[in-house]
Amino acid sequence: MADTTLLLVDLQDSFAIITKHQKVKIDYGLYSMMISSVNFDDIIATFNDERFTDIIGKIAELRSSIQYININCPAPDMQDKCIELIKELSSLLYIPLRSLLNTGHLKSKQLSTITDLFVNEFTNHLLSDYFCFEDRSSYVPSALHNIDFKAHIKSLMLRSTKNLFPSLQQEMNNLKLTATMTMINGTPYTVYHITNTLEFLLVDLQKYLTGKKTAKECLYCQRLFFPVHRSTVDYCSLPYKETGKSCYYLKRHTPKDDLEALYFYAKRQQAKKRDYPTNVEKYGLFFLNKIYQEWEKDCTIQYAKARRTNNIEAFKNWIEDTKFLKKRLEELYNLQKKEG
Numbered sequence: 001m002a003d004t005t006l007l008l009v010d011l012q013d014s015f016a017i018i019t020k021h022q023k024v025k026i027d028y029g030l031y032s033m034m035i036s037s038v039n040f041d042d043i044i045a046t047f048n049d050e051r052f053t054d055i056i057g058k059i060a061e062l063r064s065s066i067q068y069i070n071i072n073c074p075a076p077d078m079q080d081k082c083i084e085l086i087k088e089l090s091s092l093l094y095i096p097l098r099s100l101l102n103t104g105h106l107k108s109k110q111l112s113t114i115t116d117l118f119v120n121e122f123t124n125h126l127l128s129d130y131f132c133f134e135d136r137s138s139y140v141p142s143a144l145h146n147i148d149f150k151a152h153i154k155s156l157m158l159r160s161t162k163n164l165f166p167s168l169q170q171e172m173n174n175l176k177l178t179a180t181m182t183m184i185n186g187t188p189y190t191v192y193h194i195t196n197t198l199e200f201l202l203v204d205l206q207k208y209l210t211g212k213k214t215a216k217e218c219l220y221c222q223r224l225f226f227p228v229h230r231s232t233v234d235y236c237s238l239p240y241k242e243t244g245k246s247c248y249y250l251k252r253h254t255p256k257d258d259l260e261a262l263y264f265y266a267k268r269q270q271a272k273k274r275d276y277p278t279n280v281e282k283y284g285l286f287f288l289n290k291i292y293q294e295w296e297k298d299c300t301i302q303y304a305k306a307r308r309t310n311n312i313e314a315f316k317n318w319i320e321d322t323k324f325l326k327k328r329l330e331e332l333y334n335l336q337k338k339e340g
């Protein structure tokens with residue numbers, strides 16, 4: 001197997017990530033924030049890309065013929081061919097994956113190290129005995145196994161939920177994390193030996209949750225961020241891929257009029273209702289996030305309409321009618337159940 005271990009030295013407020021090639025520092029929580037912001041659909045689409053499935057299929061074929069000959073003693077040329085294909089696949093994966101993991105949270109060196117971790121884990125899945133072409137979870141990196149993780153991590157980081165989701169707990173129960181100690185100038189530090197993307201997530205989440213910092217959700221882009229100057233700031237300073245400009249830059253002026261203030265106020269209030277612990281317990285994050293996203297899309301349409309027609313009252317009424325109150329949530333939930 002490829003050597004995927006990276007060493008994570010716990011520096012009390014951040015980690016030093018040490019790999020064969022480089023050493024880079026990363027604050028607690030940044031990796032989890034990145035995971036909570038990646039676009040899962042795009043990542044899955046990458047793994048479904050024809051070029052990848054084609055090579056993965058070839059590897060599957062080779063593997064089964066290797067096993068057919070003799071699992072303990074495969075023909076060397078076949079094994080070489082298999083490793084060659086895996087290397088080819090990994091190099092195809094690196095660039096699209098790096099771009100998808102670039103959520104604005106990580107600096108270039110951090111992003112490269114984390115992308116390497118993802119690619120290496122993927123490679124190891126392909127080399128492992130559990131690899132199965134039909135079962136995507138046998139080769140997609142573990143931090144991305146479950147689409148619910150993303151929403152769950154977000155609510156953990158916003159501290160709006162106090163328990164681990166059963167699916168995340170289950171994955172974590174299966175981890176075998178190794179930790180050792182190192183002394184630097186007379187001070188002992190814990191060193192975690194990380195072999196996959198989920199182990200890193202576990203350690204990072206734990207360190208973040210036992211720390212003092214609390215992330216906020218940007219009102220403009222919905223990414224999580226750490227407020228730098230004031231805890232009251234509602235917009236992140238993370239760069240946008242396209243423009244490089246941050247939401248804070250785009251929105252640093254106070255709302256330009258009452259209508260815009262109402263628009264952001266409504267979004268803030270609705271997001272609070274979405275994250276309300278009783279609602280999360282009753283309906284689950286997946287459902288709440290889904291209806292919030294649909295509502296938010298409609299809200300933006302209604303806002304544009306109100307601006308066009310200069311009718312703030314109609315917008316106010318729409319906001320009132322669509323608030324995630326008890327009755328409304330029940331209606332939406334029943335509707336979803338009916339639609340299956």
Ligand SMILES: [Zn+2]
Nearest residue numbers: 218221236247
């Ligand atoms: Zn933002």
